[in-house]
Amino acid sequence: MHPKPTQVRPIQRMAQAVSKCSAEASLYGKCILADYNSVHKDMCAKEFLKLKDCYLAASKGGK
Amino acid sequence: MTIFWMRPPKHALFCDARPNLDLNHQSQGNALRLRPTSRRMRPYLPTACRPNNVQFAARSSIQQTARRTYAFQASGTPSFQVFNRRTKWLQKERSGANATQSREVGYLKDEMAKRVSERLLDIKRNFPRTLDLGANSCNIARALIGPNPDNDPENPSSTPLPPLASKISELVAADSSSTLLYRDADTLPDGEVGEGMKLTRQVLGDEETLPFEPQSFDLVLSSLSMHWINDLPGYLAQINNVLKPDCPFIGAMLGGDTLFELRTSLQLAEQERKGGISPHVSPLADVRDVGGLLQRVGFKMLTVDVEDLIVDYPDTFALMQDLQAMGESNAILGREMGAISRDVLLANEAIYRALHGNEDGTIPATFRIIHMIGWRESPDQPKPLPRGTGEINMKDFFEKK
Structure with missing residues (x-):
């Protein structure tokens, strides 16, 4: 029922992959912070896609 | 028909x-x-x-x-349902079932239990029968049998004071989740647990309706559980009811700006990724609300104060995992069902760091704890003098000085 201590939860794998993309993450964060009072959908889509590409690459490399 | x-x-x-x-x-x-x-x-x-x-x-x-039934007969005050109590119960059961993990994340509740029981030092009295309402994993019982907080660590040769448990004869620990309540039953069994304190566990079928006799407790304690109660005024009124006259209620609950960092960054992330937001962090009572509520249900000689505990985490995933292991995940009725999507989690991590992150790469999470003390009314209690009975004008007093 519960994951064994040796088992890695998917969320932990995700955390590891995201930690390799700090440059892209901070770019995306800056884009949001530039105008966080009027955030709308896909305001920072470009930056987010870069972050996501990096995350996907990192999560594949981790396996 | x-x-x-x-x-x-x-x-x-x-x-x-x-x-x-x-x-x-x-x-x-x-x-x-x-x-x-x-x-x-x-x-x-x-x-x-x-x-x-x-x-x-x-x-x-x-x-x-x-x-x-008649249309003009009102069925009592309507109470707002904010939290899904079954979801909350399931989350607590799961937390208790994974004992090792839930002990690892006990830091917040153990610390708060210590701070709540510390307040007993100010009351020079013994409490024959005490209720720990929303006991979680009996954190308060463990804090009470621990060393007395008044012991001077700089001067170990002085006679150590007995643990706070010596002031209490019977402690009833009540919670809705039996798995969490009995998590540490092997090390802290029911019965005599030290310094003459007898521990009794009681599983509540419905944590918002207390099954106790009126005027049956000399003290009610509550630590970090009241933030999941739907009908807080009714709950406090019941606490007032089970207390004997001139007996205190000492409570601590999460409130106000608790987890505001997570709340704001998740809102921004959902707004940007999905174009709308759904509630992920509970609506919480504010300090002003708590004072008003206690007064409204008839507690006397109120003390309400606030403290902020800021815990640093390596990343947002660690924070959310810890909250889940504590049994403190989201249980709002109107929440979006299912897990948060990966896109939102990814965006949230980036925004949390940019908006609130520490310089050393960790992220802070604020837990604002509202402490409250209220006393059940009794005729022999000290009371404030009626309005207009003051004999010294404060203005004159301060101006002369």
């Missing part, structure tokens, strides 16, 4: 129950359609419209079994 269709008398407004059907209306197609020309459909007829003989017949047969 039978609805009596009645022939509408002329000029009767309220009894116009039968829609007039315009059979001659030809719609655009070939099919003949029935269209009601009158929109005043009233399927629930007022009593005046019913034939008298039917009404009497129905009364004599129904009255013995069915209880009639």
